[in-house]
Structures are given as C-alpha cells and as structure tokens.
Amino acid sequence: MKTRDLVLTALFAAIIVVLGVIPPVQLGFIPVPIHAQSLGVMLAGVILGAKRGALAVLLFLLLAAIGLPVLSGGRGGLGVFVAPPAGYLVGFVPAAYVAGLVSERLVRAGQSGGRQIAGFFVAAALGGIVIDHLLGIVWLAQSTGMGFSKAFLGDLAFVPGDVLKAAIAALAARAVMVGYPLLPQRV
C-alpha cells in the first residue's frame, strides 16, 4: 500500500468519526439510532473505492473496538459489537466495499453529471442499505430472538432515512469526483 493510500484511508476514517459528532436521532419503536456516521460509510465507499473505502471503515471500527469513543454519541468499546444493532455496525465494512465496487463499475469520468450521480446513488444504496441492513437484520433477529420477519419490519423504519443518506452521498461523491478525483477507474 502506498503511503498516500494509507493516509487517505486514515483521513476518511477520521471524517467518519467527525460525522458521528452530530448527535444520533433515536426512534422510539426500534432499538437502532439514525446517525450521519452511516452516511460517512457510504461516502467512504463511493469516494475512495472498494478497497480503501472498506479499509477506512475497518480502521474506524478497530478504533471503536479498542475503546476510543469514536462512534456517534461518544460510544465505543467492545460492547457495541455484541449489542442488538451490532450487525449494522459490522455490516459497514462490506457496505463500503460493495458501494465502492459498484461505483468503480458504474461511474466513469466521461459520463454526464446525471449518470454519475445515478451511478453513485445505486452504489451507495446497494452497499449502505441492501448489504448493511441485511447484516443488521440477521444479527438483530439472532441476538434478540425476535425472528426475521419482525426484525425486517422494524428495519423498514430506517430505510427512508438511509435512502436520503444515499442521495446525499451520491451528490457529494459527484462533487468530490469533479474537485478531487480518487476513484480507481475500471474499464
């Protein structure tokens, strides 16, 4: 890994930490908070690409695990990895990877702005919603014994918020691509 890639990965992990400073919104009926940190995860994938994006998220989770209060609301420690919403947290890594992989395939430099934004949106939604929520639901159902169908129903409450985040991620990714392109190009 080149030093620049190492630094980009670390800086993005730091951006994800900073996004967590915005206080999370608690919805009463399901034990998962809504926070801008998952927006940071989508951004890591779509801006840095699959490998560096997933590594940035992994680094962020590593710092949380060793007891630094980097998660939204100043949380951290090993407890968050066994709590009911832990699947969403661990799912961040494959989420960023998939978002990056899809962006690398769908988005190219010569395309129109609209197509690039659409590509980034699909990528962010596939990674940040489909993959992350899938892992979230599996762990929620398993750890609490509430069963898949109820976990799925509860999860639906977070889909609209995350669709909004995927849209923000897509617009931001396109702007960053214009200002400072980093995404590895694949043909």
Add this chain to the structure above:
Amino acid sequence: MKALYVDRQTWQHRLPPRLKLIVLVTVSVAVFLLDRPLPLAIAALAGAACYFSAGMGLREALRRLIPALVTIVAVALFTLLFQSAAEAVTALLRLTALMLFAGAVTATVSITQFMDEITLAATPLEKAGLARAADIGLASALVVRFVPEILGRYEAISQAQAARGVRPRALATLMPLIILTLRDADSIAAAIDARGFRQP
C-alpha cells in the same frame, strides 16, 4: 479523544489482556448457547461483578451503561409485546451479560495493550504479505491526530457559510470538508515519506 480505558490497578487490570479477550469471546458464544433464565442470570451477575469492580467508579459505570441499557430494554419490551415473557427475560439477561463483560474488558485493557494484540494478530497477515502491522498503528495514530483538525475545519466551514448568509446545510458543508481534508493527504504522505517512517 479520551479513551474508555480506566487507568487504575484493579485485579482485572493485572490479568493478561489476551486472557480477558479470550474470556470475552467465550462468554459471547456461551450466552447464545444458554437459553434458560437461571444460568443466564448467573452470567449477568458475574458480568456485573466484573464490570462494577473494573475501577471506573459507580457514577461513570452507570453513565456508560445507559445507551446500551436503553437498547436492551427496548428489545426486551419488543419481545414481551410480540413473543412471551420468558423470551423477553432471556433476551434481557443475555444481552445485559454481554454488555457488562465487554464493558469490563474495555475499561481494563489499555490502547497500547490492544495495539500489541492487534499487531500480534496481524503477524500472519504480514507474513502472507497482505498487510503491515506497523501500518495499522500508524493509521490509527493518524486518525486520532486528525479528528480534531477536521472538526475545526467543519466549524470553520459552517461559520464561513453563516457569514455569507447561507444557512449551513449538510451537503454544502460536507463537500468542502471532504475535498479539503483529502487534499491534505498528499502533503501528509510526503511528510511521512520524507521522514522515512515507513520501511520500503
């Protein structure tokens, strides 16, 4: 960033960090294999004994538990509502036991000890040529170093927008924040390479 490690010397601090991590993994597996309330209650009590003797003081200990307890109680209520009381109690005890053990390990293993364990765990990866253990430490230090800088930049961008009469909005703040931060990567990388921090 202030770590959640508690700098004291309790009996738990003196245990080898690796042992504590192994115990935590074992407990995590065990509580999911147990599904009767009595053994789970014993596990939760043992967890509480560890957690509250980890040296952080009652007030801090309770403060740290609140976010976790909120989710656990919510899950228990959810289970009570849709399933049975017995299942609600099982879920409550199981998750509480886990949170307490994990909280105790977090409070008694220092960042340095964790980094040593991670470096050790990364050795097979390093031998396989997949990652460099020293890079993990360097990357972690970079995050801790640059979080306050990025926060400062976030505040500066919000203020600049407010000064121009623009109400700070998520996207308008986020884009310059990301671009300016990532642009620093080149000069930071140049400084790291110029000082010979990384072995070729």
Add this chain to the structure above:
Amino acid sequence: MDIRFNGAGARFAGRQVLEPLSLTLGERRIGIIGLNGSGKTTFARMINGQVPPTPGSVSVGGLDTVKDGRQVLGRVGFIFQNPQNQIILPIVKDDIAFGLKHRGLSKAETAAATEAVLARLGIAHLAERRAHELSGGELQLAALAAVLVTGPDWLILDEPTNQLDLKNRKRVAETIAALDQRLIVISHDLALVEDFERVLLFHEGRLAADDTPGKAIAHYREIAGA
C-alpha cells in the same frame, strides 16, 4: 556532502516544469526565491528525491536520489509548507520520537534525544502537548524538531515563516540561523535570505539567477515589476 544537479530537470504529466540545469550546492546558507509556480519547490523536492529527475540525475554527497533514495532521505531533512500536516502523531514528543523508530535506539536513548532537540529549540514545554492545540509558530518549531532529531546534514525549509506573525517570524528566523546544518531556504520573505551566501532565482521553470543575495533579489524585483 555537496548537492549536484547533472542536467537535471523535472516533468509532470508530459510537461517540463523545470528545465534541465547543472550546478553544485556546497554553501552553508542558500536561498531560493521566485514567483509562485516558478519551479522553486520542484527544485527543492528534487534534492531529497521526492521528485525524480527527468532527464538527468541529482546526487547528495555522492548518493543518487533515485538509486539510494533511502540514504538520501537520512541526509536531507525537509520542512514542508504546512507544518500542521507534518506532525502526524497526536502528541509532540511521540511524533519526534517516531522519527527515530528505525534507528535501533533504546527507549531511554530515544527519550533523551527527543528531550535534547526540544530543549535546543527552546520548546521543551511543548513535549506533552497535542499537535492540534499548537499555534502556527509552535507547530513550525515542533516540525523543525522532528526533522532535526534525525541528524540530517542538509535542511530544506519551504516557506518557513509564511504563516507566522512578526514575533514568530523573528523567533523562527533566529532559530534557523543558529542551526549547524547546511540550509536551503525557499522564501517569499526576502529578509530571511538577504544575508545568505548564495541565492537562486527561479522564473517560469528556469534558473534565472544564481548569485549573491543582493543581485538575485534585485533581478527578482525586476521580474516581478515591484
């Protein structure tokens, strides 16, 4: 210990940003001046091998900057324009000690060397401070300490007083003047280089003057129309 440019130029994305030049640098105090984008930073970065020469070659004390890149890095310390991006560990003394990591020193030796360099620059009180809490002048001195601790023969400083107020400018200038190392200072602050032994002026990717400070600065004023 001399730095030699043998027909060395620099190319970025197919464009020659620095025309090939040949010279030997052996003085103790050398200044580099020129407008923004004139090629002066590129020239400086070629000395420690950050920018490989195309065409030609650059050597420091007989070591080639491309082939012996690692040894050259040990001989040439580089202080970049943004001091905040050079302190890369959270605590000042850890950052300075980190530069000694691959030297095979004991913990006590590392701590002693760190303390010594901080004391020498008069910033012993910054040892335990967090990098993000430092002022511009403090950051510049801490970055200087982090490079000095590795004991380079040459020190290249890119705009060391650029972001500083008058008081800190004076402090940094005095600190730099007292160093034993051979210095190459890139600066828009002409007062900083006016008593140096030699000043190089770059203009539009070419070496436009290589002279005494008085003559080079006069030429620079003509070019800038000021």
